[in-house]
Amino acid sequence: MHSFRDIVFTISSISDVSEIVPLTVWLIFGSKKTPYLQLGIFFIVCFFVKLYTLVTADLHENNMPAYHLLALLEVAAVYIFYCQLLYGKVFKWGVFLLVILHVGNALFFQKIWTFNSLTWTLDMLFIITLGLIYFYRIYKDEDDYTPLRGRPDFIITVGWLVYAAGSLFTYLMGSEILSGYAEGFFKNGWFFQTVSNILKDIIISYGFWLTNKK
């Protein structure tokens, strides 16, 4: 009989490769125009980084630098996506601040060989804020009355919000989770991160598919 730990481990492994779904949908059906182009490219890079973490984890190698990189790539991709969506341009100083934050954390707070729970937590809060700003903007927009089901941006935002809400708590408690014994790691909050990541990938895949019908 499978233990809860086995189930979580399986879901976690699926989560690590689930980026293949939005990536494939984007390559086949998705719009290759801004802002979806940048998001599609992010999923390609993300897939390979996660594949690397999966392989290195299997080899029992410390792959934490990959998570530092992944956190920066993810938050930058989401930031660029919403900048282009809401303002039609990317504010470069924002990207610069994100780089400073992640590099600063890796150098001075949570070293490169440890899990960067602090930046992941801030990233999730930032993604939630961006998603809610997007909601506010489309609600206040008096010119565009496209139904929500016809808005790929809305679907993609739902994906990011579900993911960020599911991951926030995990990352918030990340240090404690990871500092615990292995049994504790698999039995607690990490489960939410993996499930929300799979949900995000499925929802964003649908969003990418809709971009072609827009």
Add this chain to the structure above:
Amino acid sequence: MSNAIYLALGTSAMILMMMTIIVFVYLFQRKLAAKAKAYLEIEKLMQQQELQSAYALIQGQEHERQRIAAELHDNIGGLLATLKIYSDLSLEKSQMDEVQRLNQKMNTISENLSQEVRKLSHQLDTKALSGFGLKLAIEHLSEAINDSGKLSVNAVIDVQRPINETISLNLYRIVQELFTNTLKHAMATQSRIEISLIDHEVTLIYEDNGKGFDSEKPGLTGMGQKNIQSRVNLLGGKLTVDSSARGTTYIIEITSRDE
């Protein structure tokens, strides 16, 4: 922290986000429904107004027919009856100067008759449908919109001569489209319409105090705007649009060649 607390906190975070998304979807759908209802009301108003205009037009034609019938009966009919009496008398008389006197009378009546027919014909021509139709229709439309309480309309229609029927019809449709745009999108409280005919130039100036739109930005121009542009093109006219956050002004200039 115990596993139960981890589970509770993680689940709560996700449920809270799900609820936020559901509440947003509900509010957005409610906003869409409210807008759809407002659109429907405007469409109904426009449709009702179109029917009223058509009815007013038919009523106008009916009145004109009655007036022509009365004119024919009372005036021309009377003159013809007098002419017949003089003609009968002339046939009965044998004295030459009496016949000549009656002929003189018949000549005068014929002249009067001719003048009356010419006058009636001229009145019919100047009161052609295109002449009073446009002014009347736009005045009725403005009145209906004023009565609806959604927009205060000030209409100044200075058209002294009949305008070509194609131009009249297209101008009326353009005005309908302009009002619809203002009602649906501009969130304006006031609008002003001015139509003038000087020499052969028909000028339509339409203004509202709405929120305006970016007339330079592609993609923002909706179907209504395209309809206006295509109607102006059809008439070989010129359309100038100036929009800012304080309102929108449309100027349409058309040359009326065959009045």
